[in-house]
Amino acid sequence: MTMSPPRPVGAERAAWIRQAFADRRLVRVAGAHDGLTARLAEQAGFDAVWASSFGISAAACLPDVSLLGLAEYLSASTAMHRAVEVPVLADCDTGFGGSINAAYTMMQFESAGIAAVCIEDKVFPKRNSFVGAGQQLLAAEEFAGKLQAAAEARSRRDTLLIGRTEALICGEDIDEALRRCHLYVEAGADAILIHSKASGPGEVIEFLRRWERRAPVVVVPTTYAAWDSADAAEAGVDMVIYANQALRALVSAVRSTWSAVLEHGSSGPIEQDIAPVRDIFAISQLDTWLGRER
Ligand code: SPV
Numbered sequence: 001m002t003m004s005p006p007r008p009v010g011a012e013r014a015a016w017i018r019q020a021f022a023d024r025r026l027v028r029v030a031g032a033h034d035g036l037t038a039r040l041a042e043q044a045g046f047d048a049v050w051a052s053s054f055g056i057s058a059a060a061c062l063p064d065v066s067l068l069g070l071a072e073y074l075s076a077s078t079a080m081h082r083a084v085e086v087p088v089l090a091d092c093d094t095g096f097g098g099s100i101n102a103a104y105t106m107m108q109f110e111s112a113g114i115a116a117v118c119i120e121d122k123v124f125p126k127r128n129s130f131v132g133a134g135q136q137l138l139a140a141e142e143f144a145g146k147l148q149a150a151a152e153a154r155s156r157r158d159t160l161l162i163g164r165t166e167a168l169i170c171g172e173d174i175d176e177a178l179r180r181c182h183l184y185v186e187a188g189a190d191a192i193l194i195h196s197k198a199s200g201p202g203e204v205i206e207f208l209r210r211w212e213r214r215a216p217v218v219v220v221p222t223t224y225a226a227w228d229s230a231d232a233a234e235a236g237v238d239m240v241i242y243a244n245q246a247l248r249a250l251v252s253a254v255r256s257t258w259s260a261v262l263e264h265g266s267s268g269p270i271e272q273d274i275a276p277v278r279d280i281f282a283i284s285q286l287d288t289w290l291g292r293e294r
């Protein structure tokens with residue numbers, strides 16, 4: 001597996017991911033929750049953007065426990081898609097209901113230009129994977145039905161469907177995670193996401209060894225944060241999602257900025273630490289917009 005693929009071009013975002021998978025190039029993805037955080041991810045050099053349910057919920061100051069609905073996720077994902085040229089992967093939780101809802105989810109996100117839809121095998125209302133209690137898996141066969149409905153609802157060849165298993169999150173073993181992922185690929189998932197809340201990559205590595213590259217594998221190394229992406233690629237990972245680091249960085253930065261302003265009685269002493277207004281103009285392409293007006 002090689003690193004640093006050439007960047008995707010806007011028009012064919014989903015096809016770019018498929019090609020990267022076929023070429024065994026590790027796809028590095030950054031979590032975002034709005035147009036600004038998506039564009040910052042793109043400018044940093046990430047290959048794609050993850051429209052995170054955790055991030056979108058947190059931006060509304062809500063916990064990631066299925067409070068927001070399809071329309072809100074779609075609106076946030078569309079803003080991200082419009083802000084960047086790279087592919088956007090939509091975190092669609094449990095697909096907002098049963099099989100027909102999963103199909104409708106695919107139709108809506110695909111027609112908004114989203115490159116990949118990810119659905120996970122928990123019972124609605126799902127809780128964020130790192131919430132300690134109340135994690136409940138949906139029966140694998142029922143979830144496979146949802147994936148099949150979503151896969152069949154696609155109208156473009158390249159749009160990707162990612163089947164995410166929360167088996168390890170819910171305390172099941174690797175056998176069960178493997179059984180589920182095999183079922184999900186048979187049902188039409190183009191890639192699988194194996195989520196883990198372990199403090200090291202051990203269980204994911206074991207999963208990868210036994211998976212034998214049956215289909216592309218996505219991982220989210222939040223709790224096993226020190227796993228180097230080159231090592232992950234070597235172990236058989238095709239896509240790595242840094243799902244919430246930007247959100248957490250934002251919270252830290254805003255907190256320390258505001259406490260400094262209150263402490264010093266002005267923003268003077270920290271002006272050099274925060275982005276200048278002209279930087280925000282540049283990120284949001286002010287000149288391009290003023291050019292349009294002209
Ligand atoms: C998200 O970013 O919303 C995810 C990843 O689903 S996690 O928060 O790790 O569950």
Ligand code: MG
Nearest residue numbers: 052053054091
């Ligand atoms: Mg999520």
